[in-house]
Amino acid sequence: MKKRTVAVLLSCVLAIGMFTGCGNKSTNDTKQTNAEEDQKAADEVAKLIDDIYVQERTDETDDQCVAAKEAWDKLTDAQKELVEGENADPDYFGRDTGDASKDDPLNEDGIGEKELLVVSFGTSFNDSRTADIGGIEKALQEANPDWSVRRAFTAQIIINHVQARDGEKIDNVDQALQRAVDNGVKELVVQPTHLMHGAEYDELVDTLADYEDKFDKVSVSEPLLGEVGEDAMVVNEDKEKVAEAITAEAVKTAGYDSLDAAKEDKVAFVFMGHGTSHTAKVSYSQMATQMKDLGYENVFIGTVEGEPEETACENVIESVKEAGYTKVILRPLMVVAGDHANNDMAGDDEDSWKSQFEASGAFDSVDTQIFGLGEIPEIQQIYVEHTKNAMESLGETSSASASGTQSVPEDGVYSAKFDTDSSMFHAYETLDGRGTLTVKDGKMTFHVSLQSEKILNLFVGKAKDAKKDGADVLEPTKDTVTDPEGKEETVNGFDIPVKKLDEEFDLALIGTKGKWYDHKVSITDVQPQ
Template identity: 70%
Template sequence: MKNKTVKALAILLAATTVSMMGGVSAMAADDTATEADAAEETTDDAEAEDDAEAEDGEASDDQAAADNVAALIDKIYVQERTDTTDEDCKAAKEAWDALTDAQKELVEGEEASPEYFGADTGDASNDDPRNQDEIGENELLVVSFGTSFNDSRAEDIKGIEDALQEAYPDWSVRRAFTAQIIINHVEARDDEYIDNMDQALERAVDNGVKNLVVQPTHLMHGAEYDEMVGVIDNYKDKFESVAIAEPMLGEVGDDATVINDDKKAVAQAITDEACKEAGYDDMKAAADDGTAFVFMGHGTSHTANVTYDQMQTQMEDLGFTNAFIGTVEGKPEDTECQAVIEKIKDAGFKKVVLRPLMVVAGDHANNDMAGDDEDSWKSQFEAAGAFDSVDCQIAGLGRIEAVEDLYVAHTKDAIDSLGAEDGAEVSDSEDTEEAADAETTDETAEDTEAAE
């Protein structure tokens, strides 16, 4: 009996020991699992942190690359040409081309944006910079503010130049832009080299030009015209004869009542084109259908700004009750957008067509007039809630045949003046001292793009 009891106790003790050992093993296994889980979580956290740091690093690198391009764009977004301009333009484009699509979207500077290189403004190869040598003795230099919008440059500015070359085959037509900002933009983006005023005149001198006729494509005798005259005055002794033709709208006049044949021709030409594109036979037919046309000019702080009021007078003189002249700059106040809206509302017209009163359909036409931003003219007219429709015609004056004919006539007058006794004198229609003091404006500006 005693042996059986001892044996039973031994068996019980063994079983208890085994049970306790199993529990310890289980506890050890649990501890091991917990430690493994913790280690895995630590590893995951470390990897996530590494990934975040990597992403931050990549984002930082992307922004740095974009900022570099922005700085290079801002460097060439200037109105003065320097000894390094050509190199700077090339460097900006190469840096842009090296960016990824995502990096390009990050480009932002004082003047820089993805639009500088990325905007599609047409095919630059359709243009002709007209910077060739072998000019001959007679040069017809066509001076424009310029535009970085390729299609408009080809259709509007080149259209005028082509018309002049066809009309005067014995004269070599060459080009100059007064906006270095635009010249740099076109050079950097499209590898097209356009002369500024000094480059064009130096080219003429180097080519032995004797007779120089300058035809500005400017709208009026404004600050841009004055500055052009000032530059030409520095070169007048290098040619046997120099003549400067009238800008599009001719002499300015003293007040809003002064109109002339040039203003009449342009008023008729632009309204004819606007009606044709809108599907009307004439302005009366459009008026009968409740349609008003708004012709948006740039505006200027120069005294020549009265030209816009004169164009309004001219429209009224022609009986065009549904033609309204406006300006981007809004000077005088009766030509700013809201004032024009009120005029059209008071007149009772329910349909509106917006069209630029500018030589080229560039930045102002595409953005200030027809853009989607809330401050564009189209958006402001739509927000007025007073019109059944607001349409835009994006076309510059330079592509209208009647306007081209007007430039041809002005050039003829300048060429004919060379036969006069004082034909070699630079036009004194604008005092060159005033030109030096004139406030810079861009009555035909495309932006300083702005332009661009």
């Protein structure tokens, strides 16, 4: 009886084991199937994101943006974490970058005849777009109430990202220009918020050339840092203003009364730009030169791309370490505080600048300030000034034109303004941008004392013609001027023949490097002297 009972029990146990084994297999198969389905759903969304992560807008772009967001919204939280593609990741839709509704895309019609088109690379970080790009746009609108300010981005990738995630539509450059044409704009001023005359600026100018004949007047303003210059030692008024503004803001944010106080505390400020392989990369070296010229010994310039070479992260770390600073504050040298500022500079990945500075073991502390240049009022005013100069080139604020001055005044000597397309090519700083216009026997000659002796010759016409044999090159005079401190200085002056007032003409120049450069100038605001 006992043996029989034991046998029955063993049979039951085996049966239960068989059922249990089958149950485990079934459960595992279900889990595997669910995991595969989750990954498939995530992969489909990743593909939709990659499809709109492109730099070219097509007829399908709007529908693709909607499809990507709708597919994302259908995913579970677990599935969203699985999204990974060539460019896709969970942060594409999932990262909180602020409230997009606070931003104004400035894409309305009803523009009128005068448009100020503000062109930016763009950012998908909502708070930065509102504070930095929006801050510049608002400052420009306030300074120019008679003009309609509109926006365009050059990065279609960013335009698509914002449209898909937030439903905000921002014009690309072609869309914005076509909108201007459709609205009957006659006078167009384009103000790039780009840092320098780099690849983005060049592409903007190329695109604008296709629309130039559709407007009565077109003028493109200078980027933030103005003219590039010939080498790393060349600086200008724009770079000086930028250096002063960003350093003052960084010092104030860090809680110091002055840069010297921060220096005494062994603090170094490192401004991280993007970097570029374009010839304009010398602008970063020039900014480093400008910091030195201002006596900012504890301020350093770096770039994400490491171009130019001395701006690479490892080289900047070495420079700061050799200078003896034990505390570091990183801040972007970028108009917006977007992906580069948040990830490449301040991110937690081991290749971020913050992580690399910490990993060097050379510093007691490494802090970050995640603010773009665009929200600094002094930076905004530089753009305002650049826009003003561009408008003046259209004759918008020319006193001579407004007062009806004749194209050739009566014989005599007059004071007049020397308007140029470059912040590096201008009258000496204490002359308020002016020179002397002499009219004799109906012929006009304008004399201007330039900023230094670095411009060796001028030529009325294009640079290509200045190089030809027999070209009528203007020779300099040696002018004595008084600097802001009351000291006398010798600079080069030139007598320039003028055919018409209030009208741009070509004036090429050659500097100490022996290269001719094209420029546009005009003689305006003629006043009796």
